[in-house]
Amino acid sequence: MSAHSVSLVVCAYTGRRWRDLCAGIAAVAAGSEPPEEIVVVIDHNEGLRVRAAAELPAHAPGVAVRVMSNTRRQGLSGARNTGVGAAHGEIVAFLDDDATPRRDWLERMLEPFVDPRVVAVGGAAEPVWPASGRPACLPTQPGQWGELDWVVGCSYRGLPRTRAQVRNVMGCAMAIRREAMVAAGGFHEDLGRVGRTPLGCEETELSIRLRQRDTPARVVLVPEAVVDHRVSEDRVTWRYLATRGWAEGVSKSAVAALVGPGDALATESSYLAGILPRALLRELGSGRAAGAVAVLLAVAATGAGYLRGSLDTLARRRRQVAPPAQREGTRTG
Template sequence: MSDLGISVVICVYTEDRWEDILAAVSSVRAQSRPALETLLVVDHNRALLDRLAEEYKEHRESGEVRVLANAGPRGLSAGRNTGIAAARGGIIAFLDDDAVAERDWLRRFAEGYEDPRVMAVGGRTMPVWASGRRPAWFPEEFDWVVGCTYRGLPPGRVRVRNVLGGNASFRRTAFDAAGGFATGIGRDGDKRPLGCEETELCIRLTRARPDAVLLIDDRAVIHHRVPEAREHFRYFRTRTYAEGLSKALVARSVGADKGLESERRYTTRVLPAGVARGLRDALLARPGGAGRAGAIVAGVLTAAGGYVVGSVRARRGGAGFSQVHVARIADGEGGRAG
């Protein structure tokens, strides 16, 4: 097993998730393979920064849990870059602030790095629905809408184009080779729920290191809370449109061939099979079948619309984001509260 220490970065931004944040940290501290440290990066929220610093002040000297201020612009990418710059581990893992990791999460990640070619390892993210069960109309093929592993990803430990950001890890040398997460693609506070920043990074990484291997191991499991507001079709539609916008930025950055390689397989194989299952369930009078088929079609059309709009905007106004490299953050731009 890899003897590299693992730093866990959790980016946080709102006190509304206070209990979730504490649960996320507790799940890291309970790992069968202990983390070297947990870094809580607070996104431009002084009250939350101070509250977390007070909560974990007893860990300040040991460094087991450290609380940092996002040193870059508001948003998830800059928060992750702040964590990367401050981390001491040879492996840096990322956990969503509203998720809890199973006990062997880090152990499964570490096993993947026994192969020196492996530059990134992701895991499986399971939804925890606020209502207690999956909405009947919500297709598993679109679980990425709520930040979870979706139907269509291969099982086991497999090689992939990109890992999924809320449940992922990278060698530190991956960031040395490719730089940090690009700002302007992913989420930014209360703005439109964009994404794909990890996709862009992974493609950039494999270009910088053509021998790099990226894996997903579905035994590295986390459980991600899905709030009630995200169980409705309105959010589904907003998120799929935003995904289209993000894909346009990624395609402009790294080229459509790489930027849309996995998406072509997904839309031509996985989604038609999902529509067929939904229609079959509808014919058999099973709950939600027609809704799932309809949601898949609506999701494709909405994402396609976002992609077209994003492509036009990118051509008119430039890519719309900049790459923020770890070295830049490390040169005196970091912040720390505790």
């Protein structure tokens, strides 16, 4: 048993994932180390909140289940902050509403917290593909994580396959010390998904901020703590690859503006310089043109999104420092 009390926070906004939401909560409750409580935060969907309050407790016998509305800004970051504010546990674990943890997921996630320097722990996410299977736009080698699987919120090639310190946890399955998270101000509500808009990186920014506030702080990846992350049909298209890449670039530019480009892009720099070129050469050498195009498209879309986000940030800063008359568009003198 863990020496820490644990709360699980699950955020949901749509009834389309109802079966996955129920399955995830049931799996956590039946796990080798269930949490003391499960806090379900419904993001601006009153019908879903009513249904969840009536039906979800039955899926987690022996575990207290509380269902509430997001009282913060609409979006995933606001919903997570609402859950953190309501949670009682020393450790707050987070699970996506379309992810199902394996039996020992939470037990493995909690193990690194015996080290008081560890402030956040992340696990691995394995994709559960739709009936159409893995798409050509997300290439990989047999038995390997795909280089572009981050597009669908899953572990990707380039992440450690054994326990290691990392820059940030992955949002679909993570655990963070509540005290440290509250002291840091929680998730930044200018970041994160709102509905189906695929922005993100709020957990990246928080992980970096936790370490910047406390230099000895450690963020640890535990690859054997696994969740199965469902991938819907709409996420295995070329259009989604481009859209998600663009959103990732915009999000990373926002993180860079908040915590500095050095920390914000450290992992991406090695990934761009090493992992993706090897993937491109492999796909070309194997005659898989679609896989090669996917790598190039992901790089181009992400780069374009980062450039656009950076230009928007620069424009905002110029407006903030401009004299009042200039901000209002009036002439001076």
